[in-house]
Amino acid sequence: MSLVSGPGRGGITDDRLPHELRLFVDKHVCYIQSLDTRKDELEYWLTEHLRLSGLYWGLTALHLLGRPDGLPRNEVLDFVMSCMHDNGGFGAAPGHDAHMLYTISAVQILATLDAFGELEERVGGGRQKIGQYIASLQDTTTGTFAGDEWGETDTRFLYGALNALSLLGLLDLVNINQAVEHIQECANFDGGYGTSPGAESHAGQIFTCVAALSIAGRLDLVDRDKLGGWLSERQLKNGGLNGRPEKKEDVCYSWWVASSLAMIGRLHWIDAEKLTKFILNCQDPELGGFADRPGNMVDVFHTVFGIAGLSLVKYAGLVEVDPVYCMPLAVTKRALGKLK
């Protein structure tokens, strides 16, 4: 799935809006399906280092739109497997180094397609191999996780590790308590969390920390009222959400902020109706896709997080999303249920 932006722009910036306040499902499906046909555009190739995550975004968006068969299952599976390395990690595309982020995307896609059986058929012991790769990236002195062998650490990687390992049923390969302690060290004076101890609170990082605590069964450690207060303060008068104080709104924070609020049971602290309007104003009603804010180019990243945000606030007709995994709730229930 390519990350090519456009062709369309989100939103209509004049007063024609009111009658447009609906979700253009078919347009978004076509938009996502068309992404992989745009190989004559330079940007297609310049975004190759993101492709596997792009596939996860596109596939998840289609599932949430109720079109799980929108992409050819076998081709998706073939592409995912072509990104796997001998060490159990996945690169963004064939020939790219293995990295935590793409390994998580691969596991999420495999879980969504219910394809862990096929993984084993294609790579004997594949599940275990992936689990071992992820576990090898835990920093045993701090409990956090690196993105690859080069050692850059980030709470994004920690969350991703717990996300993927839980879907694989292999959480026991890592030291959960130590990971939880690390997240607590990332808690800031304002109630939020950052990328590492001391780093500024950021809604994206808050999502990763809260979701990781949720997977670890340790949401009791979160000061829900304080964090919920900070998160709900992210809503601006236009209904959109920003990621930090004094920053602009962006559709992707519809996901990071709202999912975090949902996990701590405080989603009703923001105005869902205004958020819905903001998100819908970011779609391109003609060519499909969502932009970060009205008037900008659409892309698949903002498309999935816009749709997932709408699903969180129960927009009619969408499949229910799991706020912890950003996957359809039915999928995570199935994947996690199989393990019990």
Place this chain on the structure above:
Amino acid sequence: MSKYSDDPAWSDIVPLPQDDGGPNPLAAIAYKDEYSEAMSYLRAVMAENEMSERVLGLTEHIISMNPAHYTVWLYRAKCLFTLSSDLKAEIAWLNPTALKHLKNYQIWHHRQTIIEKLDSADGEVTFISSMLEADSKNYHVWSYRQWLVRRFDLWHEGELEAVEGMLKEDVRNNSAWNHRWFVVFGNEKMEGVDDGVLEREMDYAKAAIYMTPQNQSPWNYLRGLLRYAKLPASTLKEFALEFASPEKPDEVHSSHALDLLADIYAEEENKKEAEKALDLLAKRFDPIRANYWNYRKSLLELPAAAS
């Protein structure tokens, strides 16, 4: 025409084109050709694990076209270390490259790897300042700065002064406020701070609030100080009353002051005033979060509300 196929220095390499199972569609634009050719040479040298000067040149070329390609950065770092290259020269090249690609993220980890190996922070703070001049809230730059301060023990090397300079430029820069907290309280080797420092920080945040009463960052900072020092909210009662009072709804200069006052009245078990403040927030000054303020009101009914 072609940068590599016509260059004798590369004549021993058979480029490996992208294998995407179909005819190669990369023909229309010259720039596209340039990128695709360079990538096909990269695939070929990576297949042989070649570490050489020409590989450094090739990675530099690809990075100039696509700095987000993480595999290229990693291969470049491996190559630099294998060849024992001049790492100061690498930093000198990285500086303009980072300034050209402000939103790029891979470059910061590369820089950290190089500086770690160089074991010297010389010139880094100056460079960071020029980055922040271009984008004062860049998350990667601030994270890198924190790493640098910790790694080279720069806590007392002008960080506080630098942050003050930035807040003077833009008192709403939340990243700078966060860095201030980090510089004052973030040193793990330090055992608490004395009362003088606490007072200085209180005064600093208050002065910022006088300038911009509706600015979230200094209010958050002030509240953080209360929590850190385990002081009751009522410590700030007089100060908050300068900006708002539930009794004078037409003279509210800061919703954050009302928010704090609600906590202060709750602490004092003055339920009536606390409710007034929260009602004003829910109905007039921050209605988009009415549910939040109403929840806060419901807490007043609980016996533990004051704690």
